[in-house]
Amino acid sequence: MAVVTPRVFVSHLAGSPVFDPNGDQVGRLRDLVALLRVGARPPRLLGLVVEVINRRRIFVPMTRVTGVESGQIVITGVINMRRFEQRPTETLVFGELLDRRVRLVETGEEVAVLDIGIIQLPARRDWEIEKVFVRKGKGGALRRKGETLTVDWSAVTGFSLEEHGQGAESLLATFEQLRPADLAGVLHHLSPKRRSEVAAALDDDRLADVLEELPEDDQIEILGKLKEERAADVLEAMDPDDAADLLSELPEEEKERLLALMRPEEAADVRRLMSYEEHTAGGLMTTDPIVLRPAATVAEALARVRDPDLSPALAAQVYVCRPPDETPTGKYLGVVHFQRLLRDPPFTLVSSIADTDLPPLRPETPLPEVTSYLAAYNMVAAPVVDESGALLGAVTVDDVLDHLLPEDWREQGLHGSAPAGLTGTARLGKPADGT
Known part of the structure; x- marks a missing residue:
């Protein structure tokens, strides 16, 4: 009798702990890397993007994966501790496939991708994308009320096309429980276009919390792509000291425009903080103690x-x-x-x-x-x-x-700097030197 390989939907894997054979946690899953193929052939999964200590992201090939199920992933063998860098031919499942608008081959109807089902091929360690969970409708109210269905990969088309105005609801749902610092790591590793879309989908308070954890360049980029009225709302939601630090990096004219759009009492607190020298108690303090x-x-x-x-x-x-x-x-x-x-x-x-x-x-x-x-x-x-x-x-x-900390400590944490003793490669379940 044929062995049935269970299907796993990726939304259940987001943030799952990754363990070695001894049961020690290696890190957490942050994304999956897929290779799209010509025609209707299902994409092959190349590996996992795993966040290890110091928020460093590494690539783990699917050949190292011995078990995948909701709640945990088990890997084995030698892994390379070099920082993961996406290649042009690679596609991130969470970051680039979820929320895409594609079309049903049979009817030509536009649908939104809510989830992806993956499966391990029989008698092999290869994995591929098998199913796509979609919702009918073009967005907005239709998107929430439209019919949902699970179809084969070959039943949809449009994944290989350049996506304009891609949503972010499903991606955000997969990372809903992340702390702001961890969600900042997700945003930092997305493309500028995708980062802007995800930031636009976050509510003001959540975006404010995440901005406080991002490197300065990312903060300025995201704030610059928001409408000025919303940018002012997000600045109001930030801690006054963090808002003051961010505004101080903007051109004078832009800074004044945003301050003018903020509520007078919020703007007054930020202006007061900006009046102090940066590396003093006044420049470091928050104006909202109990x-x-x-x-x-x-x-x-x-x-x-x-x-x-x-x-x-x-x-x-x-x-x-x-x-x-x-x-x-x-x-x-x-x-x-x-x-x-x-x-x-x-x-x-x-x-x-x-x-x-x-x-x-x-x-x-x-x-x-x-x-x-x-x-x-x-x-x-x-x-x-x-x-x-x-x-x-x-x-x-x-x-x-x-x-x-060093001025670029946030970027080092998000990009990842090799922890002591973990440069090059490391064998799971043993010290990095193999002893």
Whole structure:
């Protein structure tokens, strides 16, 4: 009796862990590489794009793959740790096939590609694309309501044509659970055209989070391809310090146009941050720390700390100040650390447990002193106060690290730099030197 090889749809593989034969995780799947063939012949899968440590992307041939199923992939043998570079004849399944508009051969009707089914050929290690899951309709409301069907690869045509205005919904769905830094890695490795399409499909908050994790050149490219009104909305959704850093890299005229389109209060925060020297506490701080009045209780403070939109560093402490509550505030009184909030009864006033002995930073404090301050007091964030005693913002450890690392550290992380001991090739399940 013939052995039936199970089909796997690639949407179930996105981000799946990749393991060696010993069960140790090598990395995560970020894409599949296919070779389109002449006529209706199904494309052959050449290999996997796997993201290993340091967010480095490598190519793993399909001949090294011993198991593929939803939730995990197992590979074996020797792999090359050189950074993956796409060749002109290669096609990325996630990045270039999903969301394409193609046509049904039988009817000529236009359909959108939602998913791709792959299958291993019997008695071989070769894999190929077998099925295409499509939705009828040209986009918009039709695309959401249209009939879906699974067809053979040979039943559709148009994959080899240059795609204009390709959507991004299915691609984004496959990476919906990715952290912003990981989705930034996906965008960085797409073509400029595809990167622009995916960025356009993200909502403002998600795009803002991703922009903060991208190298400067990618940030400027994406922002420049957005309509100015939307670019201003995305800048408003970014952390003020990140928005200020991005705007400072733009030509003066473009920067002023975008600031004029932002809400006045948001633009005011960004302008204030841009007025400080770059490598000072003022230039590093965010203007959105948690600020509470002296009469606020521990229960109120914990409710503010629970905000899921806050970074862990900002949620680690609250700042007690007299009104007004927005930065620049009234007189800064002290800081209450998250651990202290957990130790005291909910009705306790935050003013009664505030740490008033910790000296705040001044906005002109240089970066080396900011770093020493955080290290000396074991802090993940520090208050920045002006001469009048008003709280201007807070410097968080992640922003300090951004400026301590090499200027191109984001690009090194996204492109990947070979980890120590993993240059050249490495044998799975053994040290890189083969011992």
